[in-house]
Amino acid sequence: MAALTFAVARPVPARPRPKARRHLTGWAFVGPATLIVVGLSLFPAVWAFFISRAKWNxxxxxxxxxxxxxxxxxxxxxxxxxxxxxxxLTVFFVPLSIGLGIVVAIALNQRIRLIGFYRTCIFVPYVASAAATGILASFVFNPQFGAANDVLRHLGIPQQQFLESPSQALYVIVLIALWGEVGFTTVIYLAALQDIPKELVEAATMDGAGRWRVFRHVTLPELRPVTVFAAVWQTITAVQLFDLIYTTTRGGPLNSTQTVVYYIYELAFQTQRLGYGAAAAYLLFVVTLLLTLVIVWYSRRRGSEVF
Incomplete structure (x- = not known):
């Protein structure tokens, strides 16, 4: 009889599934960055909480x-x-930044010459350094030789003290912050305006609606999700505003521009009351979180699902 030979099958190593391989590849890229972000944010936050329950210099x-x-x-x-x-500061800054953003975005959504140049100019203050903006504003609003008083002088208006007046300094800070932040709201509203279906506007126009009715009943409802996002973002920006105050008034005059963030800075790094400053920082975090949740809750109640 012929010898029978049997082939022994060797085990084939299991290959990772394509989906699992994609997950592993993704985590290989984002894993190191995730660890760094968690280590630089989560750990200090937990440590700051323990510091806030102690008296430590x-x-x-x-x-x-x-x-x-x-x-x-x-x-x-x-x-x-x-x-x-x-x-x-928040009550003045947030509505004004949103309102100006809508107005400027509508103006920049028109077909005019050099529109790209105008859009770039409105966005440049946002990407510029806030510290540089504050230093420049200090010269512009200087009571003695500033350009702002020079303009008022030509208009026949009495000179103002601006950043050196306890009753005016905070409003000037709002104006400077608007100069730097309106570019952000303008860009997101400009993108939202270009995303509105033209069929809706054409249908409203054919039904006899004028520009104001189209804006009120078509444009504004379509912009509502973006408005909620802008309100949350600008609220957080206003509550955490520090760099402009540091480079212009340092909380003065007579503490008239001392915000919570600047007060935390003074507690922790000027008077070395780290525990007390950490408690104030955590309190600010809770208030900011509550404000954000209230805005999101109200927007969802009105039918705007954003987050």
């Missing part, structure tokens, strides 16, 4: 005080004054 050993720092914040007159200044 950054040198000697900390003394645990529990929730004492938070209780003291509720009775701190400087903290309450900084909160009022921050609220006033």
């Amino acid at each position: 950054g040198i000697t050993a900390g003394v645990p005080v529990g929730w004492g720092n938070y209780q003291q914040l509720a009775q701190d007159p400087d903290m309450l004054a900084a909160a009022r200044h921050t609220l006033l």
Whole structure:
């Protein structure tokens, strides 16, 4: 009989599935960056929470005080004054930045010559350094030789103190912040305007609607999701505004422009009250989170699903 030979099948190593391979490839790229971001954000946040429950100057050993720092914040007159200044800044800055963004975006959505140049000019202040903007604004609004008073002088209006006046400084800060931030809202509204279906506008026009009715009943409802996003973003920007105040008034005159963020900076890095400053920072985080949730909740109640 002929010898029978049997071929022994060798085990074939299992290859990773295409979907699993894509996941592994993606994590290989984003994994190191994710670890860095988590390490530079999550760990300091947790550490700051423990610091906020202690009395610590950054040198000697900390003394645990529990929730004492938070209780003291509720009775701190400087903290309450900084909160009022921050609220006033937010109330003026957010609606104005959104309203100006819509108006400028509509103007830049027209077919005119050099439209690309105009769009670039309106966006340049946003990408410019906030510190450079603040330093430049300090010269523009200088009471003695600033360009702003020079314009008022030619118009026959009395000279103003601007950043050196306790009653005017905060409003000038709002104006400077608008100069730097309107470009952002303009760009996102310009993109949203170009995304509105032309059929809706044409149908409203054919039905006899004028420009104002088209804007009110077609354009604004289509811009509502973008408005919610802009409101959240600009609220966070206003609450956390620091660089402009640092480069212009340093919280003055007479603490009239001292916001919560600048007060936290003074507590932590000027007076070395790190525990108290960390408590104020956590309180600011909670307030910002609550404001964001309220805006999102209200937008969803009105039918705008954004987040």
